[in-house]
Amino acid sequence: MNMQEQEDWDSIVLKGHEYYLPHLSVDCVVLGFHHNQLKVLLLKPKQKKNWALPGGFVKKDETLEDAAYRTLLERTGLSDTYLQQFHIFSNPNRTKHYRNDEEFESIGIKMPEENWLRKRFLTVGFYALVEFSKVVPMPNVLSDQCEWWDIDGIGELILDHNEILETAQKSIRLQLKYKPIGFNLLPTKFTLSELQKLYETLLGKKLDRGNFNRKMLSYGFLIQLEEKKSGVRHRAPYLYSFDIEQYNLALNEGLNGGI
Amino acid sequence: MNMQEQEDWDSIVLKGHEYYLPHLSVDCVVLGFHHNQLKVLLLKPKQKKNWALPGGFVKKDETLEDAAYRTLLERTGLSDTYLQQFHIFSNPNRTKHYRNDEEFESIGIKMPEENWLRKRFLTVGFYALVEFSKVVPMPNVLSDQCEWWDIDGIGELILDHNEILETAQKSIRLQLKYKPIGFNLLPTKFTLSELQKLYETLLGKKLDRGNFNRKMLSYGFLIQLEEKKSGVRHRAPYLYSFDIEQYNLALNEGLNGGI
Numbered sequence: 001m002n003m004q005e006q007e008d009w010d011s012i013v014l015k016g017h018e019y020y021l022p023h024l025s026v027d028c029v030v031l032g033f034h035h036n037q038l039k040v041l042l043l044k045p046k047q048k049k050n051w052a053l054p055g056g057f058v059k060k061d062e063t064l065e066d067a068a069y070r071t072l073l074e075r076t077g078l079s080d081t082y083l084q085q086f087h088i089f090s091n092p093n094r095t096k097h098y099r100n101d102e103e104f105e106s107i108g109i110k111m112p113e114e115n116w117l118r119k120r121f122l123t124v125g126f127y128a129l130v131e132f133s134k135v136v137p138m139p140n141v142l143s144d145q146c147e148w149w150d151i152d153g154i155g156e157l158i159l160d161h162n163e164i165l166e167t168a169q170k171s172i173r174l175q176l177k178y179k180p181i182g183f184n185l186l187p188t189k190f191t192l193s194e195l196q197k198l199y200e201t202l203l204g205k206k207l208d209r210g211n212f213n214r215k216m217l218s219y220g221f222l223i224q225l226e227e228k229k230s231g232v233r234h235r236a237p238y239l240y241s242f243d244i245e246q247y248n249l250a251l252n253e254g255l256n257g258g259i
Numbered sequence: 260m261n262m263q264e265q266e267d268w269d270s271i272v273l274k275g276h277e278y279y280l281p282h283l284s285v286d287c288v289v290l291g292f293h294h295n296q297l298k299v300l301l302l303k304p305k306q307k308k309n310w311a312l313p314g315g316f317v318k319k320d321e322t323l324e325d326a327a328y329r330t331l332l333e334r335t336g337l338s339d340t341y342l343q344q345f346h347i348f349s350n351p352n353r354t355k356h357y358r359n360d361e362e363f364e365s366i367g368i369k370m371p372e373e374n375w376l377r378k379r380f381l382t383v384g385f386y387a388l389v390e391f392s393k394v395v396p397m398p399n400v401l402s403d404q405c406e407w408w409d410i411d412g413i414g415e416l417i418l419d420h421n422e423i424l425e426t427a428q429k430s431i432r433l434q435l436k437y438k439p440i441g442f443n444l445l446p447t448k449f450t451l452s453e454l455q456k457l458y459e460t461l462l463g464k465k466l467d468r469g470n471f472n473r474k475m476l477s478y479g480f481l482i483q484l485e486e487k488k489s490g491v492r493h494r495a496p497y498l499y500s501f502d503i504e505q506y507n508l509a510l511n512e513g514l515n516g517g518i
Contacts, residue, residue, distance in 0.1 A: 064349040088347050090323040
């Protein structure tokens with residue numbers, strides 16, 4: 001930890017209660033899609049053996065959404081992500097014993113017994129669907145690493161973060177039935193089979209190709225481009241992009257019939 | 260206000276910060292269905308001109324769900340309601356100026372400048388779907404009345420409670436697409452046309468009778484009873500109840516195809 005980081009963290013520990021709300025945090029499930037694989041962005045906290053979802057505190061004068069956007073910007077470099085609050089986790093023991101003296105001593109801080117970070121914390125879960133290639137993962141002062149993980153290979157996370165991740169996935173699956181939110185995970189040009197693979201990954205099941213294509217095209221927000229997918233030997237498939245206006249309409253109004 | 264109530268309220272104002280979490284409340288959208296009309300349970304706060312959703316604070320050692328169940332029990336007498344967290348409302352100004360000196364002076368309390376009730380409050384919205392006839396509406400110490408209102412006739416509520424109510428209704432409409440939650444609003448015996456009317460009211464649109472009945476019966480949790488609806492002159496319709504085991508399965512797993 002360099003001197004600036006040390007000062008930042010000292011200030012959160014010792015003065016955080018002056019500018020953050022007590023008892024409340026946000027945690028972000030940041031999902032990306034790369035090489036037909038669903039990815040989640042995780043941090044490795046310095047003094048812990050398990051990885052963690054990127055989280056943050058809530059300033060006294062900001063909304064939860066602003067706190068989540070701020071956290072995301074700091075960890076990903078992205079400022080225009082699709083972000084959705086999905087659940088607040090309130091088990092009274094969820095953060096008990098998480099902040100321990102050893103952790104703080106190891107980074108040179110003696111944390112007072114009555115420190116605000118030792119209290120019970122409730123956390124508001126947000127999921128963010130981002131374009132994988134645009135993200136620049138950045139660790140924070142209390143973590144060594146910030147990396148994309150294959151979602152099937154994450155193992156045990158800190159606290160209740162596995163539960164938060166699972167709840168986010170469930171919530172996304174339900175949302176997908178009436179909102180085309182998955183498109184936020186795609187690059188600006190994509191093939192219909194890439195889109196289908198993404199939906200299959202998010203929903204955890206195979207979909208019929210004919211039905212899927214028919215439904216997707218019926219919503220009116222897909223634009224077929226002149227351009228075809230390059231680097232494909234036979235019968236290169238067409239690329240699509242989406243009509244942002246029509247797409248936002250579908251996001252707000254919901255899909256007629258779902259997927 | 261009698262002496263006991265005065266003491267209760269004094270204790271919340273002056274000592275509440277010792278046993279409740281700061282900055283956090285729950286608000287419950289309690290919906291019932293009666294004479295083909297959707298109803299919402301509201302309180303009339305003593306010193307306010309508008310009505311309010313029943314709400315409460317969160318004890319330092321309880322979950323948000325427990326806080327919401329406790330609030331509901333106190334206002335409705337019901338202990339086994341279907342309750343669902345749907346959103347947390349966090350506008351930093353949402354409770355600004357709500358607790359004013361006049362209000363407290365009028366009930367004989369001088370509220371200290373730095374009192375915990377004057378701070379910013381975020382509120383977690385829950386909706387509860389209850390059987391209308393089982394509810395015994397009970398006002399709390401700070402309200403004169405607790406009553407069912409037709410949902411279309413409520414007018415302006417306090418704070419952001421209209422927004423909370425609308426968000427709950429939106430959330431219920433989406434939930435209905437994959438979960439048969441609406442059944443919690445019905446008495447134990449009902450006709451298919453009462454069920455359809457309920458769904459139409461919740462969804463805000465007409466449904467085709469044949470399709471609706473076919474779908475509902477296909478889920479396997481409806482039981483046709485020997486008994487028919489009484490007090491109907493011609494062609495009395497059959498009454499139905501639901502198979503709780505099958506119903507809970509559908510609640511947990513979701514409906515195949517939705518409604």
